[in-house]
Amino acid sequence: MTLSEGVPGTVYKVLDVQEEASIERRLAALGLISGTNITLLNKKKKGAVIFSVRGTRFAIGKVIADGILVEVTN
Amino acid sequence: MKEELNIGFIGNPNCGKTTLFNAYTGAKLKVANWPGVTVEKKEGAMKYHEHLFKLVDLPGIYSLTSYTMEEKVSRNYILSDDVDVIIDVVDASALERNLYLTLQLIELGKPVVLALNMMDIVEERGMEIDMHRLPEMLGIPAIGVSARKKTGLEILMHAASHHKDHSTPDNLVHQHKSDKESKHVHNHHEEYAMVYSDLIEDKIDLIIEELQTHYPHLTNFRWHAIKLLEMDPEIMEKYPINRPDIIDRSYEKDIINQKYDFIEEIIEEVVVNKSKQVATTDKIDNLLTHRFLGLPIFLGIMAIVFFLTFTVGDYLKGYLEILLEWISGGATAGLEAVGAHPMLISLIVDGIIAGVGGILTFLPNIFILFLALAFLEDSGYMSRVAYVMDGIMGKIGLSGRAFIPMLLGFGCTVPAVMASRTLENRRDRLKTMLVTPFMSCSARLPIYVLFSEMFFKEHAMLVAYSMYVIGIVVAILVAFIMSRVEQVGSENSLLIELPEYKAPNARSIAIYVWEKIRDYLTKAGTTIFIASVIMWMISNIGPTGFVTDMSESFAASIGKVLVPIFTPIGLGHWQIVVALISGIAAKEIVVASCGVLYGIGNINSExxxxxxxxxxxxxxxxxxNAYALMVFCLLYVPCAATIATIKKESDSRKYTLCAVAFQLGVAWLMAFLVYQVGRLL
Structure with missing residues (x-):
């Protein structure tokens, strides 16, 4: 599933990041890489989300959220 | 011995670099709680014992690649010989993310000192950081400071001055977990903080050999080798090596992953009680970024801001008007008593006091507006607005982030245009710069207050509000039409950090508001003063010399030439035309000029x-006509300072000219519609 399909309040593990090269790099610099756990905090109907990764919150638009593939952690 | 030391402050956005810089230099640079406040490097100086330290505050960045403007600026500055020591400012309460930049900085091979900022917040949260273990793992000194509470400042400078010659790590005591079974020929753990997997270390060794042969003068082979493995475009161009067998692909991802693996190890060993997170920010966010309530709450907040600006501001303005009237009367009486020439009395009373004084009475409105904006910026709400507005902005082909410059535009267009620099691509930047001036800035406020009170009496506030709404609607409409014309699929890539909310800091708010008030006063004392004098001169002197009838003055002749253009929009009076032209110097001058041109001493009084x-x-x-005038003032060319800023930010004379012409056209068209439709009602 993609991050934009997630449910707020859930912790997800990032499986893959499929973005335009420049965005992928910026996300990687923030520590959002395969294997990282992220918490989905908020979501808008259109798919923009707020999540936290490594102790910091970020807001991203739908296009970026669609490119982050995640699975629910146990 | 006296020594000079150049110290560069670097760190992630919003980690408190500028606050720390201000604490040292006594500078009053703007700080706020949203990422990207500092858009260009700022220099300052301080004395440390008998030494002179030059400090440089760099824009906040997350990494040291060469893909964004800020990162390139910071990286090239650090690589240059202009800097002796780097102070890496990190937000100690978000160490995990901040350390990534730290590892990159250490790799650069310059002396680095780690400043763990916001130690007060760390303590408040009951977290602890092992200050003994952290330097052992990184090989650089780590000093806990609080820029807000001004603790640890002396110690940090002490460390910086002692560490200036240490470009290799000292006291490294660590072994990466993943490297237990390393079979690499060298044990790098005593040399480098960051050691990669055998695969990458082998490649680094080979590239270093290659670099040593081809570029023997290079200073930091390891860093260049790593950059080549990452296929960094800038380094590949400067120092190309032809070894596709080693660099068979970009190892950037592997290198990032391994850095973060190491960071996780550091956090595990160094941070105690890290699970104790504050939930306050999340609770506030649940409300302020709520999917349905977020937007109404934002609009409500803005309504309150403008309500306070107009009502409370107007109440206080009343007192200043009484004072002005008293000064004006006193000056006339005093000057007459000493037998001053009537012309001089006219210049002082009708020119200077009417022009400058008329503007100064709006100080309370301006003060309240900026106070409110300071609260919004300092609390951390600003980046939430970017999220809340992202959907709407997406429809007009911009990311939610572009809304921050537009919102700042309510205060002053100049910093707002500069804030557009934080947007990712040039197309978005130019578009934002074009529409931001439509957001009604504080300089236009006196015009609305004056004309709406004169012509709309009890509906004055509603009329003034409507100007703000028209400004926003025009800005959005223009952006929308542009996105349709361009037909470029908007990638709409909002990506912004949402900082922790914090109680607004009295000091930073005071600095912020004082700066704005000072600017306003300075403007009144310089630009508006000079414009008032010029206005008085050209309206009292004509081809025949000193004229008693203003319609024979130079001002009248200039105005009358342009009257035909302004007649269709209901502004075909030479006085208004002259006032509008003078308003290009600064928008407040429109009011000052009206006072002078209509020969009214205290234009704000009953x-x-x-x-x-x-x-x-x-x-x-x-x-x-008054409404058409307000609409024209809202939309036509922003002040000279804005034009200069647009020129500087766009770096294109053509774009600047087009923007100015476009804004003039839009203003004329809108005023035309208002006047022609309004006349029929």
Whole structure:
């Protein structure tokens, strides 16, 4: 599933990041890489989300959220 | 011995670099709680014992690649010989993310000192950081400071001055977990903080050999080798090596992953009680970024801001008007008593006091507006607005982030245009710069307050509000039409950090508001003063010399030439035309000029207003004309300072000229519609 399909309040593990090269790099610099756990905090109907990764919150638009593939952690 | 030391402050956005820089230099640079406040490097100086330290505050960045403007600026500055020591400012309460930049900085091979900022917040949260273990793992000194509470500042400078020659790590005591079974020929753990997997270390060794042969003068082979493995475009171009067998692909991802693996190890060993997170921010966010309530809450907040600006501001303005009237009367009486020439009295009373004084009475409105904006910026709400507005902005082909410059535009267009620099691509930046001036800035406020009070009496506030709404609607409409014309699929890539909310800091708010008030006063004392004098001169002197009838003055001749252009929009009076032209210097001057041109000493007073209304009514200038005037003032060319800023930020004379022409056209068209439709009602 993609991050934009997630449910707020859930912790997800990032499986893959499929973005335009420049965005992928910026996300990687923030520590959002395969294997990282992220918490989905908020979501808008259109798919923009707020999540936290490594102790910091970020807001991203739908296009970026669609490119982050995640699975629910146990 | 006296020594000079150049110290560069670097760190992630919003980690408190500028606050720390201000604490040292006594500078009053703007700080706020949203990422990207510092857009260009700022220099300052301080004395440390008998030494002179030069400090440089760099824009906040997350990494040291060469893909964004800020990162390139910071990286090239650090690589240059201009810097002796780097102080890496990190937010100690978000160490995990901040350390990534730290590892990159250490790799650069310059002396680095780690400043763990916000130690007060770390303590508040009950977290602890092992200050003994952290330097052992990184090989650089780590000093806990609090820029806000001004603790640890002396110790940090002490460390910086002692560490200036240490470009290799000292006291490294660590072994990466993943490297237990390393079979690499060298044990790098005593040399480098960051050691990669055998695969990458082998490649680094080979590339270093290659670099040593081809570029023997290079200073930091390891860093260049790593950059080549990452296929960094800038380094590949400068120092190409032809070894596709080693660099068979970009190892950037592997390198990032391994850095973060190491960071996780550091956090595990160094941070105690890290699970104790504050939930306050999340709770506030649940409300402020709520999917349905977020937008109404934002609109409500803005309504309150403008309500306070107009009502409370107007109440206080009343007192200043009384004071001004008293000064004006006193000056006339005093000057007459000493037998001053009537011309001099006229210059001082009708020119300077009417022009400058008229503007100064708006100080309370301006003060309240900026106070409110300071609260919004300092609390951390600003980046939430970017999220809340992202959907709407997406429809007009911009990311939610572009809304921050537009919102700042309510205060002053100049910093707002500069803030557009934080947007990712040039197309978005240019678009934002074009529409930001439509957001009604504080300099336009005196015009609305004056004309709406004169012509709309009890509906004055509603009319003034409507200007803000028209400004926003025009900005959005223009952006929308542009996105349709361009037909470029908007990638709409909002990506912004949401900082922790914090109670607004009295000091940073005071600095912020004082800066703005000082600017306003300076402007009143310089630009507006000079414009008032010029206005008085050209309206009292004509081809025949000193004229008693202003319609024979130079001002009248200039105005009359342009009257035909302004007649279709209901502004075909030479006085108004001249006032509008003078408004290009600064928008407040429109009010000052009206005072001078209509020969009314205190244009804001009851008497002054009714005088001017009578004067204007006699020439057929009524409420519809006044509304058209306000709309024109809202939309036409921003002040000279804005034009200069647009030129600087766009780096294109053509774009700047087009933007100015476009804004003039839009203003004329909108005023035309207002006047022609309004006349029929």
């Amino acid at each position: 008497q002054g207003m009714s005088d001017i209304v009578t004067l204007l009514a006699a020439t057929g200038f009524g409420a519809v």
